[in-house]
Amino acid sequence: MKFIHKKTGVRVALTLSIALLLSASATAQTVPRLPQAEAEARAHAVLEKMTLEEKIGQVSMAHFFRFLEGGKSGPIAANAGDIFAQLLPGATLNGGGDAPQPNTPRGWADALRRLEMLGRQNLPGGVPAVFGTDAVHGVNNVPGATLYPHNLGLGAAFDPALTQELARATAADMRDMNMDWDFSPVADLGRDPRWGRFYETFGESPWLVADQITASVTGLQSGGVAATLKHFVGYGSPGLGRDRANAEISLRALHELYLPPFKAGIRAGAMSVMANSGSVNGVPVHASQKILTDLLRGELGFKGLVVSDWNDIDRLVNTFKTHADLVKATAASINAGIDLYMVPNDVEKYGAALKEAVTGGLVSQQRLDEAALRMLTFKAQLGLMDARPAGSGVITEGRALAKRAAAATLTLLENDGTLPIKTGRVLVTGPAMDSAAIQLGGWSVNWQGVGKGNVGYVPKVSTLATALKASAPAGVTVSALPDGKREALLRAAKTADTIVVALGEAPAAESQANNPKLALPAEQVQLLRDLMATDKPVVLVLMAGRPILQPEDLQNRLPVFVMAYLPGSEGGAALADALYGRAGFPGRLPFTWPGSLGEVGLTADRPPEGAGDAPLPLYPLGFGLDYTAYRTSDGQAVKTADGVKVTVTVTNTGEKAGTATLIVNASLPPAGNLEAVKRPVGVVRAELKKGEARALSLDIPAERLEAFTGDAFGAVQGKVLPGQYTFGIGDELVRLSLP
Structure with missing residues (x-):
């Protein structure tokens, strides 16, 4: 089959058969990665025939909504091919909660396959745009997909083999839907729990996180999907625990703390790196040649693709105010080392700015060619320059794996002997007892979590209340009451033998998930206080993406305290097994749990204080109880x-x-x-x-x-x-x- 590239008129021969393009394989097939040298040679052959406008398009990333009817959720637009020919994007992406129609695995597979074909018809050399997405705990934006525990829980499992297995399963689902590129894993450290992305990290300790990063990159890329190490570097230590804030990092801390996870990911072969959206020592990372070129490529030897985060070149002008206009910001960012700009909503404006920067001598033709070559090489390595089978559109039923993963994360912090529950009347309550939104956290269906975006789908999850009822052993009866009916709840509590209360954070992501007080809503704290006042054994199950501070009158009085993190689709079933004693609590804290806000920043690797004393956390890194010793x-x-x-x-x-x-x-x-x-x-x-x-x-x-x-x-x-x-x-x- 031969396609004519509309803009250049170049005739491009492609070895694609109609049957291969339009039919789906029975199962997703992993595309073999080309060696770097071969991929680069093929990229060179395409690059040398490209115009300036085509090179600029190649280093831009457009939202896939641009190619849907009405520029919003819907089928592929009739003029989508013309839009490709106009924008010439090297990549497209889904921003989290955005969807084709029908919004099903089959619908995703068909839409992305169609975009791939249109890209082959309308982009230079017949090389389609690569599609990227945030599949951070399973293919989390696709209705029907199984969602696994977030990274913080996997950090608590301390089991890299499990992390690799989950990454491989995620890659398989992505390939089934014709997705090639995952903006994952997070290689940042979780050093400040107030930060909104704390739950996306594997924990606080550099080398323990490094092991998880190696596993995640290996799992994704062995499954045929490109991994992205993010966010290089220092993103996880923002001032005041606020997302995208400035981090003050010494050279020593940089090498001892922040680089090991990235080193591990690069050694594992990570194909891309995403830049830190914030700043380090007063310099926005998207404009730092010292970080993105001298450090990343020079010292660490990274040879892959560097991608920006969302609209972060614009942020140099409008938020950081470090550059006078978009042309200067674009030049600074490209010269610093950004190869591909994630500019999904305003591709034309960025393209014009980059063209002015190149023609005006602010960005050399050589640097633009280098960035475009890296983008083309990246796609060649993923097999996008060749014919390949379509994804099946059928994703894996991963419930058993999700339950096993959730069970591995559960961490028992207190137990006065109330657990395991063997007999008696159990009352279960609390806002997290049957909430898919709380149990799944952010980056679930929608960017900010279930119920918070433009997709109303609520995933089917195994919740705690349902699982406790369904799997109660002989001699145990379970009733559940919502916490809103407080008088009825307290009356029922008087006749209960054990009270299980499930509390948790509302789902959120990025800056919206910042929690400066490390607190639960006041009404949840009051619920716990009311239940503790009954003098009945209370089992607190916390679903949260960070350590939460309890008031002092409750902190040392909890009979049972279970940290469940954000356990995913099968969290309820895993918790029920542990509470009933059918399984244990293998999880151990991947972070230091402070006893007060004044202890935020306390970590296991903190050096001695000058006064000779050492502050003690509420729970140290690695702490956890079990039913044995x-x-x-x-x-x-x-x-x-x-x-x-x-x-x-x-x-x-x-x-x-x-x-x-x-x-x-x-x-x-x-x-x-x-x-x-x-x-x-x-x-x-x-x-x-x-x-x-x-x-x-x-x-x-x-x-x-x-x-x-x-x-x-x-x-x-x-x-x-x-x-x-x-x-x-x-x-x-x-x-x-x-x-």
Whole structure:
């Protein structure tokens, strides 16, 4: 089949058959990735025939609404091909909650396949626009898709193999709907829980997060979907915990804390990186050549595509006010290292600004060619330059995987013996007991969560109240009452043997999810206080994307406290199994839980204070209870060619099987600079039967033991210093001298 590119008149031969274009394969097929050199050579062949306007279009990303009837949710517009020929976009995207019609997996597959065909007919070289989306816990914008726990919960599972499995399942669903590019995973650290994107992180500790990032990138890309490391760099530590705010980061903190997850993702082969929407040390990252070129490409060796976040070049003019107009902002951003601009709603304005910047000498033709080449190479690696089978439009029924994932996240923080629930009358209440919106959190159907956008679909989820009723063991009766009927609820509480109250944050995303007080709504706190006043055993189940502060009169009085994070589609079923004792609580906190707002920013790797004291959190990193207990013994550490290997014997000393999860901490020798008393460097984890003992080992790469030394305003250098290192695993302290 041959297509004529409308603007240039160039005849492009494509080896696409009608049957291949219009029929769907029975299952999604992973497209083999081309080697970098071959992909770049094919990209060069297309680039050398492109006009200036085509190159500018290639580095722009348009919202796929531009190609739908009326510019809003609907079928593909009759003139969509003409729009492609006008805009010439290198990429299209869905912004979260935006949908084709019909808004079904089949509808998505057909719409995106049609856009791919129109791109082949109307874009240079017959290379279609690549479609990108935020599939951050499953294919979360598509009705009918299974939604998995958000990243913070997966951080609590401390199980990279599970994270990789979920990423691979997400990639399979994406390919079934002809989606090629995922704006995931978040490689930012969760260091300030007030921040609205805290729940999108895997936790606070650099190397523990790095392991999860490696798993996520590997899972997505082995499934044929491009991963995106975001947001480079320092986005997760904004001032005052406010989204897109300035972060003050020293060179030492940059290398010791913020770069390890990105290093891990780049080593895993991540094909793209998204820039930080905020600023670092007073410089917007979208205009920082030091960050996007010198650091990312020079020091870290990244060779893929750098994409902006939403409208962030415009933000240089209108929000940060660092540049006088869009032409100057565009030039600064492109020269800094942005290859592709996510400018979905005003592509023409950006294209005009970039053209003026190039023709006026503010951006060199060489730099524009470099950006366009990276975009074309990216698409070549994804197989978009060749014929490929269509996605089936049928996504996987992933409920069993979702339940297993949710069960792995659950973290028990308090238990006075009320759990497991074996007999008696159980009363369940609270706004999160049957709310899909709270249980799923943000980035679910709509960008801000269920019920908050232009798609009214409410996913079918296993909620706590329903699951407790449906799976109650013999001898347990369950009733549920909404918290709004307070008098009736308190009367029922008097006759209950156990009260389960499910509280949680309303769904939100980005700045709308900032929570400066780390608080629940006052009415939820009053509900908990009223139920505690009954003197009946109260089981608090919290569904939230961060640690929540309880008033002091409640903080130390909770008989049972379960942190459920944002557990996804099967959260209720997983919780019911744990509360009834059919399963345990394998989750451990992936962050430090402060006891007050004054302790926000307290992390496990905080160095000693000058006064000699150390503030204690309410719950430390790695904390969690279970229905059993563990003992550690026989700790050992030996030097290896690549670092250090530590081994410890872990024994299940309780009466039930369970999952032992132990963070391995390292203490470094004196280096002349403040060092963490405990630096988390890895995890040992195993499922152990009652009475079982097993030797568990962890290989610690040398880079995880590097000290970054240097004076306050000087350069830093990372190196493993000679001296004595102490490794803590459970109750074991093992010392090893390194030369």
